[in-house]
Amino acid sequence: MYILVGVVIPALLVRGGARSTDLQNTVHWTALSEELGREIVHPHDKETFMAKVLLRLSYTLAAILLGTTLLLACGSSPNREMSTTNASISLHTASVTIPKDQDIFTPFILTVQPNTMVTWQNNDTVSHTIMTTWDQSIYLNRQAFSLMAAAGQKVSFTFTKPGVYDYFDNTQARWVDANHRVKANTGVPDYPMAMEGVIWVQGHINGLPSSATNTIPNGTDEFTTDFLAITQGGRVSWHNRDTDTHYIALVDGWSAPINTMDIGPYQVEGTATAPPTGGTTVTTFTTPGLYYYYCSAHADINGTWHRAQARKDASLAPIPMEGFVLVVGN
Ligand SMILES: [Cu+2]
Numbered sequence: 001m002y003i004l005v006g007v008v009i010p011a012l013l014v015r016g017g018a019r020s021t022d023l024q025n026t027v028h029w030t031a032l033s034e035e036l037g038r039e040i041v042h043p044h045d046k047e048t049f050m051a052k053v054l055l056r057l058s059y060t061l062a063a064i065l066l067g068t069t070l071l072l073a074c075g076s077s078p079n080r081e082m083s084t085t086n087a088s089i090s091l092h093t094a095s096v097t098i099p100k101d102q103d104i105f106t107p108f109i110l111t112v113q114p115n116t117m118v119t120w121q122n123n124d125t126v127s128h129t130i131m132t133t134w135d136q137s138i139y140l141n142r143q144a145f146s147l148m149a150a151a152g153q154k155v156s157f158t159f160t161k162p163g164v165y166d167y168f169d170n171t172q173a174r175w176v177d178a179n180h181r182v183k184a185n186t187g188v189p190d191y192p193m194a195m196e197g198v199i200w201v202q203g204h205i206n207g208l209p210s211s212a213t214n215t216i217p218n219g220t221d222e223f224t225t226d227f228l229a230i231t232q233g234g235r236v237s238w239h240n241r242d243t244d245t246h247y248i249a250l251v252d253g254w255s256a257p258i259n260t261m262d263i264g265p266y267q268v269e270g271t272a273t274a275p276p277t278g279g280t281t282v283t284t285f286t287t288p289g290l291y292y293y294y295c296s297a298h299a300d301i302n303g304t305w306h307r308a309q310a311r312k313d314a315s316l317a318p319i320p321m322e323g324f325v326l327v328v329g330n
Contacts, residue, residue, distance in 0.1 A: 037279050042276065082268030085169050092116035096197060097151065098124050103172045103188045105130075105197035108307050109258055109292065112159060114203050119156040121233040122149035127167045128195070130155065134253075135180055139163045139205050139229040139326055161201030164227055164290070164326055167196040180226060180321045192310045193302060200290045202257065210234040214323060221298040221314040221321045225326050229326035236325055240278040242266040247296045248281060251322070253306030260289030265296060295321040 014328040095113045096105050100123050112118060120130055125157050126264045131146040142161040159165070168182040173194035176183045182272070184194035215224045218241045228236060240246055247263035269279030285291070294301070294308035298321040310317035 014046045031168070035290060038069065047216065061194055069088070069168055087291060093119065094123065095119045095121055096199075098122045098128050100124050102190060103169070103195045104190050104193065104305060105167075105169075106305060108196075108305055109198045109254070109290065111202060111257055111290070113274045114158055114162055115158065116201070117156050117158045118199060119154050120147070121154045122147050122151060124297075127151055129262065130157075130167055130197075132172060133166045133175055133180075133182060134169060134177065135166070135227075137227075137229075138207050139328075140227050141165055154240045159199060159201045162205050162328075164324065165199040165201070165230070167197050167199070179222060179316060179319060181222070181316070184318045186318075190302075190305070191307065192320070193259075193307055198324070200258075200326070208328055211236070212325075213239060216240045216270075216272070217245050218242050219245070220314050220316065221295065223295075223321065223323040225323065227324045228325065230285060232327055232329045233284070233286060234327065235280045235282055235284045237280050238266070238268050239280045240270045240274075242270045242278065243272045244270045245273060245297065246270065246321070248283070248293050249293050249296045251292045251294050251301055251306060251308050253301070253303065254292060257289045259291055261285065261287040261291075263291065264293070285325065285327040287325045291325040291327065293323055293325070 078276040089183070089225055092113050092115060094110055094116050096107065096118060098105060098120060102124070105120070110118065120128075122128055127148060127150045129146070129148050131140040132144045135141060136144065139161060142163045143157075143159060143165070145157050145165075145167070147155045147157060172188050173182050173184050173196060175181075182194045184191050186196065208229050210231050211234050212225075212228045212230050214228060214236060216222065216238070217224060220242060220245075223238070230236060238246075238248055246268050247265050248263070248268060250259045250263060252259075263283050263285075266281040266283070268281045271278045273279070298314040299308040299310050301307070308320040308322040310320040314321055
């Protein structure tokens with residue numbers, strides 16, 4: 001009997017091994033063990049028992065052969081179909097890196113196509129959060145997300161909707177609701193730059209205006225709106241209600257489709273030199289793209305990360321005087 005059990009158990013294990021999931025293994029193994037156990041404890045007839053075991057063995061053998069045949073016959077085919085289906089849903093991949101000891105996302109602006117799975121690779125020694133800011137519109141943060149990448153790990157999110165996504169790490173920076181801006185925490189390695197990033201998902205967006213206005217409020221070194229979006233051929237007016245002169249200049253270090261067309265630098269006069277309401281500069285954007293600009297009087301360009309960083313004397317420092325214009329093709 002023990003010899004028989006010795007034969008049956010390995011056979012059942014083999015049978016179990018031919019199964020595809022652990023759960024199935026457990027279920028079948030438990031059921032068969034119980035059944036066999038009852039038979040071993042109460043063997044009324046050795047021959048009947050042996051016949052049952054042989055029958056079980058033949059079932060097992062048949063199952064192994066059938067399973068193997070099925071696996072060989074069509075095992076790879078469904079996998080191929082599956083990967084093809086997945087590929088049609090998520091054709092593209094792209095990545096953002098969190099370097100070690102920097103508290104930064106690089107690249108700062110990532111440009112992707114719709115249906116792109118973006119992976120954030122955290123090469124830092126601490127975990128980081130990755131979440132969209134609170135602002136939402138027809139072109140901004142259309143898909144909100146809140147992710148966490150543990151130290152040395154990665155996390156992904158698939159973008160399906162065209163638009164601009166502004167995200168940050170709320171452990172290294174905070175969202176200032178009054179200004180609708182991300183502000184770096186004091187003491188972060190790249191201060192005054194915040195741990196913030198932008199994903200631009202290219203593609204058509206319905207309902208965009210052909211013109212927009214951005215204002216510099218009196219007494220501040222900021223643009224009221226961080227992100228604007230217009231249709232190709234549209235215009236943006238920058239109106240300066242502050243006393244000081246401010247500037248519109250592209251942040252260099254980027255190439256098409258970011259800062260595709262050269263604009264500025266423009267000087268926008270304030271109320272001191274253009275009384276009583278201040279000056280306005282109007283730019284026509286003939287080329288689609290994402291335009292990343294800053295005020296060269298109140299921010300400097302960080303050459304390593306190609307980002308604007310606030311000057312110490314800027315009124316909202318460490319928040320930089322910067323902005324984005326998304327120009328979408330018709
Ligand atoms: Cu300025």
